[in-house]
Amino acid sequence: MRRDTFLKSLAALAATGALPLTASAAGVPMKMMIPANPGGGWDTTGRAFGKALQDAGFASSVQYENKGGAAGALGLAQFVNASKGDPHALLVMGAVMLGGIITGKPPVSLTQATPIARLISEYNVYVVHAASPLKTMKDVVDQLKKDPGSVKWGGGSRGATEHIAAAMIAREVGVDAAKINYVPFRGGGEATAAILGGNVTIGGSGFSEFQPYLDSGKMRALAVTSPARIKGLNAPTLKELGINVEIGNWRGVYAPPGISAEQRKTLTELVVQATKSKSWAESIEKNGWTPALLAGPEFDAFVDREFATLRAIMVKSGMI
Known part of the structure; x- marks a missing residue:
């Protein structure tokens, strides 16, 4: 979908009440919950994607909030409780959060939020x-x-x-x-x-x-931990060293609970389009990330499989 066509669809949704009237060609103010302290992978990913949303014209501004602790569970809980029904809020998450939920069993579950898309792997x-x-x-x-x-x-x-x-x-x-x-x-x-x-x-x-x-x-x-050596890094893979271990760390975004199906669809399209921006491509290159876009029902199914896979690995490795 072209950017101008997408922005017209935002305006149409606003007119029918699916989105607030502020969803116009000028973009909307958005919020980004980063469930970790500054300086880490989630922080870098969240701020880079927020910039992509702005540079693509989909966000007039992005308000970032860092809430670290418990593998993202503290930020997840705050996001679920404080942003319910807000179609302009996103939560950065990924494999780390799934692992933390498996080991920590927090009171707020990821299933209470709304899956949007996987963005990158590292x-x-x-x-x-x-x-x-x-x-x-x-x-x-x-x-x-x-x-x-x-x-x-x-x-x-x-x-x-x-x-x-x-x-x-x-x-x-x-x-x-x-x-x-x-x-x-x-x-x-x-x-x-x-x-x-x-x-x-x-x-x-x-x-x-x-x-x-x-x-x-x-x-x-x-x-x-990659299957092949990483460009720009002079270090062997574990498999090269005879240690049969390979594991990736993917990251994505979720929306709050309580948004409508139409709002979820529009937000997903917005996120997918932002990954095609020049700003996002520059962030991918700068950080050595691997693009791993996955959205819609395929992303939902992927998260379910990841929960099962990580749990099996943890059991096999004696972690739980």
């Missing part, structure tokens, strides 16, 4: 401080085998993909995954500070979060 990079005596992933594995508790794995909230990957790595090298020493943080900024401060042995997150520190020589990359 693989985890495991890094150490540049001064670390551990030079390779083999060094980490050797220490893990000798004393599992001595290796502090830093990353996102409990149940995050880097937590799951750490448990999978332990299991693959013959270590009881229940014995890993995982240190969760509420956002990528906190995890990065812990790595740079030497408070954790090894840290995991998306390449985009660590890239400035890798480029400056403050961090050293040991391995990635």
Whole structure:
């Protein structure tokens, strides 16, 4: 759908009451709930997509709110309770939130919100401080085998993909995954500070979060969880190292509960069109993300499958 055609459809929906009359060619004020502290993957994704909405002319402004904690569950709860029925609000979410819900069983469920679309996927990079005596992933594995508790794995909230990957790595090298020493943080900024401060042995997150520190020589990359090497990163895949672990970290957006079917359809179309903007393409390139657009019933089904897949991996790895 062309932008001018889409904007005309917004005006038509406004005229029939499906959207407020402010939904015009000038765009509408929108809200973006980022259920994590500043500086992490969700924060980067949410702000980049908000900019894409504005640059595409679909949002006149975007109000961002960070609410970190419990793998996004705190932000999810606030979003569900405070934004009910608002067709101009979005929640950033992804695989990390699903893992946190499985392990934490929060009172507010993701099923209470409205699925819109998956946007991107990103693989985890495991890094150490540049001064670390551990030079390779083999060094980490050797220490893990000798004393599992001595290796502090830093990353996102409990149940995050880097937590799951750490448990999978332990299991693959013959270590009881229940014995890993995982240190969760509420956002990528906190995890990065812990790595740079030497408070954790090894840290995991998306390449985009660590890239400035890798480029400056403050961090050293040991391995990635991708099926193939990542462009611009001199680090082997875990599979190259003989560790059969591959796991991706996707991110998407949800709308609040209580919006109409017509409002959901229009918001989904708006999100899909914004992913075609120049601004979004630049963010994809800058952050090394993999485009992974999926919307409508296909996205609903994907989330259901992901819940089942992650739960099975966690059970197999001894996390639950």
